[in-house]
Amino acid sequence: MCDNFSTNSHLNIIMRNMRVVFITFIFVLVTISMIVPKTVEATRAFFVFGDSLVDNGNNNYLPTTARADSPPYGVDYMPTRRPSGRFSNGFNLPDLIGQHIGLSEPTLPYLSNELTGQKLLVGANFASAGIGILNDTGIQFVEILRMFQQFSMFEQYKERLSGEVGEVEASRIVNGALVLITLGGNDFVNNYFLTPFSPRSRQFNVPQFCTYIISHYQNILMRLFELGARRVLVTGAGPLGCVPAQLATRSLNGECVNEIQQAAQFFNQLLFQLIKDLNTQLGSDVFIVADAYQMNMNFITNPQSFGFVTSKIACCGQGRFNGVGLCTALSNLCPNRDVYAFWDPFHPTQRALEFIVRDIFNGTSEFMSPMNLSTIMAMDTSI
Numbered sequence: 001m002c003d004n005f006s007t008n009s010h011l012n013i014i015m016r017n018m019r020v021v022f023i024t025f026i027f028v029l030v031t032i033s034m035i036v037p038k039t040v041e042a043t044r045a046f047f048v049f050g051d052s053l054v055d056n057g058n059n060n061y062l063p064t065t066a067r068a069d070s071p072p073y074g075v076d077y078m079p080t081r082r083p084s085g086r087f088s089n090g091f092n093l094p095d096l097i098g099q100h101i102g103l104s105e106p107t108l109p110y111l112s113n114e115l116t117g118q119k120l121l122v123g124a125n126f127a128s129a130g131i132g133i134l135n136d137t138g139i140q141f142v143e144i145l146r147m148f149q150q151f152s153m154f155e156q157y158k159e160r161l162s163g164e165v166g167e168v169e170a171s172r173i174v175n176g177a178l179v180l181i182t183l184g185g186n187d188f189v190n191n192y193f194l195t196p197f198s199p200r201s202r203q204f205n206v207p208q209f210c211t212y213i214i215s216h217y218q219n220i221l222m223r224l225f226e227l228g229a230r231r232v233l234v235t236g237a238g239p240l241g242c243v244p245a246q247l248a249t250r251s252l253n254g255e256c257v258n259e260i261q262q263a264a265q266f267f268n269q270l271l272f273q274l275i276k277d278l279n280t281q282l283g284s285d286v287f288i289v290a291d292a293y294q295m296n297m298n299f300i301t302n303p304q305s306f307g308f309v310t311s312k313i314a315c316c317g318q319g320r321f322n323g324v325g326l327c328t329a330l331s332n333l334c335p336n337r338d339v340y341a342f343w344d345p346f347h348p349t350q351r352a353l354e355f356i357v358r359d360i361f362n363g364t365s366e367f368m369s370p371m372n373l374s375t376i377m378a379m380d381t382s383i
């Protein structure tokens with residue numbers, strides 16, 4: 001009896017303990033599965049380099065005319081509906097990409113004084129409107145952050161990040177980050193084609209100029225790799241000859257300007273080959289290239305099927321195609337930005353950018369090479 005009792009109570013205790021262990025185990029599993037995916041997503045930093053298509057406010061802090069910090073810029077920017085320095089009616093390209101990779105807030109401009117402490121861990125935006133691959137691009141905008149300056153700010157950033165989390169963790173954050181670079185458009189519209197006899201157009205014909213700037217783009221991309229970038233989304237040149245600013249000054253009947261279109265396409269051909277070569281040389285798909293030209297041409301040639309009433313007239317501007325001069329408080333402003341492809345004489349609306357971002361994430365290899373961003377994100381989280 002006595003023996004039996006003690007065996008039973010032993011068994012009871014063991015079973016109770018096992019139940020406790022089991023329940024604890026399940027609890028821990030559930031907790032881990034709740035925490036881990038969020039932490040993984042939240043700790044992937046996002047860095048942005050380039051021009052006005054991706055600047056989210058650095059130029060607000062600089063003495064330059066290339067700025068978007070007054071109304072009606074930001075008229076649809078939620079929740080404030082205030083201008084922020086983004087060259088868009090609402091969100092810009094990095095905002096939309098950031099939202100889809102799970103960032104809870106937009107990456108801050110590097111020059112913002114809010115970018116301190118823990119906020120450094122999620123990345124920073126170094127882009128500056130008006131710049132190009134070449135240092136002589138955008139000289140009319142005076143003080144803007146050219147690529148070598150964006151890179152020296154990035155080095156400064158890495159030191160501040162190391163101060164915050166230590167050198168090992170800082171390298172891990174930079175190596176694990178997604179990087180976006182948008183560059184090259186201004187080398188055409190704000191340099192080579194800026195005036196009929198620009199210094200660069202007297203120096204080079206179009207193919208020579210493309211070859212020349214691509215060789216400098218190669219140095220820029222390799223510098224980014226040296227600085228620790230391991231996943232870099234590179235956007236090719238858009239259809240620069242179709243923007244309202246070009247239609248206003250160089251197009252007779254609203255057709256895209258052929259010479260500029262061909263230059264953008266030739267630049268892209270060289271860029272795609274360069275990306276292929278760099279990845280082969282590095283033995284890894286560090287660089288992914290988005291065919292921004294084709295993505296934009298979809299809605300430029302067929303605006304109605306994307307819900308746009310026009311792809312030629314800018315929402316905000318004046319003169320032919322609302323493409324003359326800048327978008328200011330005195331300009332024409334369309335009531336519904338969602339039915340326009342172009343926001344101002346140079347930049348797409350948020351709505352148009354949403355279509356581009358859809359192609360970046362989910363597009364076929366026709367648009368994204370060597371693969372789309374959804375595939376990249378899935379690969380990177382399973383490491």
Ligand SMILES: *[C@@H]1O[C@H](CO)[C@@H](O)[C@H](O)[C@H]1NC(C)=O
Pocket residue numbers: 133134135148216
């Ligand atoms: C731009 O200027 C910087 C600093 O002088 C220089 O290091 C860099 O090579 C220049 N870039 C080009 C494309 O000429």
Ligand SMILES: *[C@@H]1O[C@H](CO)[C@@H](O)[C@H](O)[C@H]1NC(C)=O
Pocket residue numbers: 100357358361362374
């Ligand atoms: C890509 O496709 C997935 C699955 O259909 C969808 O959940 C996601 O929102 C898409 N991403 C974009 C940016 O459209």
Ligand SMILES: *[C@@H]1O[C@H](CO)[C@@H](O)[C@H](O)[C@H]1NC(C)=O
Pocket residue numbers: 361362363364365371372374375
């Ligand atoms: C791009 O993304 C989607 C997932 O959202 C995938 O189904 C598709 O196969 C991808 N396309 C290519 C060509 O990688």
